[in-house]
Amino acid sequence: MKFRTKIWMLPASAAAVFIVGVAVSFMVGNRTSEVLKHLRDVDNPHMAHVQTVDLSAEQLRLTLQTAAAEGDPEKLKETDAMVKAARDAVAGMAQLENKQAIAKELGSAFDAYQAASIGATRALLTGQPPGEQVAQMQSTLRTLQGLLERHKKEAKAAIDTAQANATNGVTTNLWVTVITGVVVLGVLGVASASIVSSVWKDLGEEPDV
Numbered sequence: 001m002k003f004r005t006k007i008w009m010l011p012a013s014a015a016a017v018f019i020v021g022v023a024v025s026f027m028v029g030n031r032t033s034e035v036l037k038h039l040r041d042v043d044n045p046h047m048a049h050v051q052t053v054d055l056s057a058e059q060l061r062l063t064l065q066t067a068a069a070e071g072d073p074e075k076l077k078e079t080d081a082m083v084k085a086a087r088d089a090v091a092g093m094a095q096l097e098n099k100q101a102i103a104k105e106l107g108s109a110f111d112a113y114q115a116a117s118i119g120a121t122r123a124l125l126t127g128q129p130p131g132e133q134v135a136q137m138q139s140t141l142r143t144l145q146g147l148l149e150r151h152k153k154e155a156k157a158a159i160d161t162a163q164a165n166a167t168n169g170v171t172t173n174l175w176v177t178v179i180t181g182v183v184v185l186g187v188l189g190v191a192s193a194s195i196v197s198s199v200w201k202d203l204g205e206e207p208d209v
Helices: 003-070 075-095 102-127 135-204
Strands: none
Touching: 003 075, 003 102, 003 135, 075 102, 102 135
16 A cells, blocks of 8 residues: 555545544434424424313303303303414414314314303303203313313323433434544544554664654
């Protein structure tokens, strides 16, 4: 092997290790960025929408209970804002990636509950027989609450998983950087020793001074 080739082996070997390290770091960083983007654009908004539907349903329930207890039909007007907030949240959820089915399920359950509960309360306030509306109100409320609890748990689990993956990605990237630096130094050391030894061998022997 020519002397010039041996000399060039030193930076070339270090550069090769550095390029591999950069490539691995880029892949890990890109995957972490995708996780964070999904967390920002999907997971967090989805949790916010589910919580909005949950809050709207609870406010609706308490408002109707108050209206029935006080015999105040005017309070039924306050439910319009709650129904709108829930429907807006469901509409926003439907725009998120892979959340259309959940939005449809929650939207249908909320509409069934609000229709039955408002209808039953209005019947009680006007002295009309509620018929099966009270039973429907209770049944649809249980269904809605069950769905909300399940989707809140799933949304929280998705956020926790995304945050854990992002943390692991940052940690992995840090270790890739450290290991790349150590390997580059090791390669430089081994290559330098090998080149120096080879050069002295080509010259005949290592000089005394």
